[in-house]
Amino acid sequence: MKKILLSWGNIHKFKNELSYPRYVEDINFNPNKKNYTFYGNGRSYGDVCLNNNGDLINTKFLKRIRFCDWKKGIIEAEAGITFDEILKISVPNGWFLQVTPGTKYVTLGGAIANDVHGKNHHKVGSFGSCIKKIGIIKTNGKKSILSKSKNYNLFKLTISGLGLTGFIEWANIKLIPIKSTTMKVENIRFDNLDEYFKINKASNRWPYTVAWFDNFKKGNYLGRGVFTRGFFLKDNKFKVHSSKKLITIPKNFPSFLLNNYFIKLFNKFYWSRPSANKEFYTHYDNFFYPLDKIKNWNNLYGERGFYQFQCIFPEKFSKKGIKEILSKIKKHKMMSFLAVLKTHKKETSPGLNSFCIKGTSIAMDIANKDGNKSYKLLKDLEKSVIKFNGKIYPAKDSTMSSKTYKKCYPNWIKLHKFKDPNLNSLFWKRVNKN
Amino acid sequence: MNRYNIVLFGGSSTIGIKYLVQRIKTLKKKNMNISILLIGKNKVKLSSEKKNFQCFGINTDFFISNFEKIDNKIINTINSIRLDEVIFSYGKLFNNEKKQNYLENIRKNLEINIQSKLLYLETVALRLEKQKKGTIVVFGSVSGDLGRKSNYPYGAANSALENYVEGLQHKLSKFNKINISLIKLGFVKSNMTDHIKNKNLLWISSSSAAKKIERKVLNKKRKSYVPFFWFWIMLILKSLPKFIFNKLNI
Numbered sequence: 001m002k003k004i005l006l007s008w009g010n011i012h013k014f015k016n017e018l019s020y021p022r023y024v025e026d027i028n029f030n031p032n033k034k035n036y037t038f039y040g041n042g043r044s045y046g047d048v049c050l051n052n053n054g055d056l057i058n059t060k061f062l063k064r065i066r067f068c069d070w071k072k073g074i075i076e077a078e079a080g081i082t083f084d085e086i087l088k089i090s091v092p093n094g095w096f097l098q099v100t101p102g103t104k105y106v107t108l109g110g111a112i113a114n115d116v117h118g119k120n121h122h123k124v125g126s127f128g129s130c131i132k133k134i135g136i137i138k139t140n141g142k143k144s145i146l147s148k149s150k151n152y153n154l155f156k157l158t159i160s161g162l163g164l165t166g167f168i169e170w171a172n173i174k175l176i177p178i179k180s181t182t183m184k185v186e187n188i189r190f191d192n193l194d195e196y197f198k199i200n201k202a203s204n205r206w207p208y209t210v211a212w213f214d215n216f217k218k219g220n221y222l223g224r225g226v227f228t229r230g231f232f233l234k235d236n237k238f239k240v241h242s243s244k245k246l247i248t249i250p251k252n253f254p255s256f257l258l259n260n261y262f263i264k265l266f267n268k269f270y271w272s273r274p275s276a277n278k279e280f281y282t283h284y285d286n287f288f289y290p291l292d293k294i295k296n297w298n299n300l301y302g303e304r305g306f307y308q309f310q311c312i313f314p315e316k317f318s319k320k321g322i323k324e325i326l327s328k329i330k331k332h333k334m335m336s337f338l339a340v341l342k343t344h345k346k347e348t349s350p351g352l353n354s355f356c357i358k359g360t361s362i363a364m365d366i367a368n369k370d371g372n373k374s375y376k377l378l379k380d381l382e383k384s385v386i387k388f389n390g391k392i393y394p395a396k397d398s399t400m401s402s403k404t405y406k407k408c409y410p411n412w413i414k415l416h417k418f419k420d421p422n423l424n425s426l427f428w429k430r431v432n433k434n
Numbered sequence: 435m436n437r438y439n440i441v442l443f444g445g446s447s448t449i450g451i452k453y454l455v456q457r458i459k460t461l462k463k464k465n466m467n468i469s470i471l472l473i474g475k476n477k478v479k480l481s482s483e484k485k486n487f488q489c490f491g492i493n494t495d496f497f498i499s500n501f502e503k504i505d506n507k508i509i510n511t512i513n514s515i516r517l518d519e520v521i522f523s524y525g526k527l528f529n530n531e532k533k534q535n536y537l538e539n540i541r542k543n544l545e546i547n548i549q550s551k552l553l554y555l556e557t558v559a560l561r562l563e564k565q566k567k568g569t570i571v572v573f574g575s576v577s578g579d580l581g582r583k584s585n586y587p588y589g590a591a592n593s594a595l596e597n598y599v600e601g602l603q604h605k606l607s608k609f610n611k612i613n614i615s616l617i618k619l620g621f622v623k624s625n626m627t628d629h630i631k632n633k634n635l636l637w638i639s640s641s642s643a644a645k646k647i648e649r650k651v652l653n654k655k656r657k658s659y660v661p662f663f664w665f666w667i668m669l670i671l672k673s674l675p676k677f678i679f680n681k682l683n684i
Binding site for chain 2: 023025026065067
């Protein structure tokens with residue numbers, strides 16, 4: 001029976017045949033079916049984990065740990081394990097994920113396929129940089145182990161390969177040692193983009209940096225926001241995060257509540273709250289995963305869902321590119337309350353189609369409004385990305401054209417060549433449409 | 435640290451593993467040194483479970499058995515270790531609408547779901563009698579309450595199992611420290627029921643079932659329905675006049 005499985009943006013509603021294998025051995029590929037997609041925990045915003053009229057294999061039960069070495073900080077686990085589950089076992093042993101995105105509910109397989117990045121990209125690069133080995137299974141049943149010394153080409157293509165090179169069965173990753181689960185955090189207000197770049201430069205020695213910004217402001221206050229930087233303490237006190245949620249957003253939440261007036265008010269409050277310019281100590285869960293405290297926060301955007309737009313501009317065009325993006329958002333009157341700036345260093349992950357480059361990325365949520373309003377804005381933003389030699393992040397994208405994708409990711413042709421012929425996704429179908 | 439030995443018959447059964455994980459969480463809080471023995475039929479699956487448990491600091495071993503025949507190696511092992519808790523969670527649901535291998539399937543159903551289970555159960559009970567303490571958790575099914583056309587061979591096996599467990603409970607009732615719990619499961623999402631596509635509100639997840647089962651076992655319930663509302667559903671079904679019951683497509 002065909003059913004709908006959603007991604008985090010709640011936009012694409014297509015029916016697929018679903019299966020939930022309990023063990024890797026339970027996965028049976030039918031050679032006559034050429035439309036398989038792997039679905040982890042549905043945390044990618046767009047359509048990379050989805051399909052239409054295909055066979056969606058949900059990996060949520062494939063999350064066993066195969067091996068761990070707490071002396072060296074190595075863990076090998078099946079692809080369906082989430083970062084939440086990895087941290088629950090690694091943190092008491094004094095190890096943390098080298099790279100983590102803004103939610104701990106991504107799966108290991110999804111993190112590899114999208115080569116996710118985090119607040120420490122300027123220090124360690126994307127997730128691919130901590131992967132030692134990957135085990136994949138092709139739909140013809142052939143198993144391979146990929147690493148820097150074995151099948152290196154396929155290794156580079158599987159990291160950031162959008163799950164198309166084969167089923168990621170397991171991965172062996174390197175963790176980083178921590179001496180505490182508490183972090184020292186410093187929030188600094190900045191008045192505009194120029195100030196952001198100044199503070200960011202001065203914070204280069206901090207291991208974790210990110211900035212939230214208010215996209216309502218203009219003129220001298222264009223890009224006003226709060227810069228956050230932090231590091232782990234060394235007090236040898238370890239406390240694993242709790243899974244408790246503050247609140248759950250119901251499925252049919254009235255989306256009109258999230259209108260421009262509310263966002264304006266929220267942004268004003270967020271910028272002027274006392275802790276926006278303060279030094280404090282907090283648990284890693286609050287620093288890395290603040291939104292995980294709200295269960296299903298994606299439902300805030302109602303039934304129509306939302307788009308997430310993340311692009312990166314090379315260093316040379318960072319300021320110009322971001323300014324143009326902000327002015328376009330204002331022109332289209334589509335505000336976002338979750339807007340983030342992050343400056344990246346040169347990518348160290350081996351992924352051939354990784355998103356990050358040396359430069360600055362900007363990410364924001366855009367509600368899916370009536371009458372193609374949001375779609376038009378995204379298409380307009382896409383033009384700016386191309387104009388300034390930027391890139392759009394496939395893990396969050398839902399609208400990028402084939403032409404843009406191929407320009408942003410010139411190595412797509414290699415992925416196309418090494419792609420498993422029976423694997424596909426909505427995203428891949430879209431960006432390969434002529 | 436006190437040792438706690440658990441044997442799981444059905445080492446790759448979804449509910450068995452979920453219940454085991456639930457028990458481990460509880461026992462770890464009591465600082466127990468847990469050892470587990472998994473008995474199942476698929477070496478690759480058991481091996482991946484073993485590796486996973488070992489990463490959580492649990493001594494784990496496994497035996498391969500297809501449960502169609504009694505394995506002396508397993509019996510010898512059971513008789514040589516202290517058993518703190520033994521879980522019976524294996525079983526096979528045969529589709530008795532298939533005309534192919536119809537009688538063969540019924541024979542296999544008897545071997546797996548009754549014959550081997552009762553013999554292993556008896557062996558474990560004898561061991562517990564000698565130890566004068568220990569827990570047996572048997573996962574049965576609500577299908578044992580009433581024969582229905584959709585799965586009466588499986589139901590009959592569970593009915594026999596219930597009767598046998600009642601007998602053992604009676605026999606060992608003089609030992610205060612021996613607890614035998616029969617859990618009659620309703621619709622639980624598991625490897626056994628993955629092939630059923632339409633799952634309505636009566637279905638619960640295996641992890642939610644595991645928590646409920648643990649509560650029943652720790653409260654030393656001799657026989658309980660999980661989820662509890664199945665007691666009422668089965669009571670209604672059993673009380674239906676035959677002319678109505680016969681019209682039901684269940």
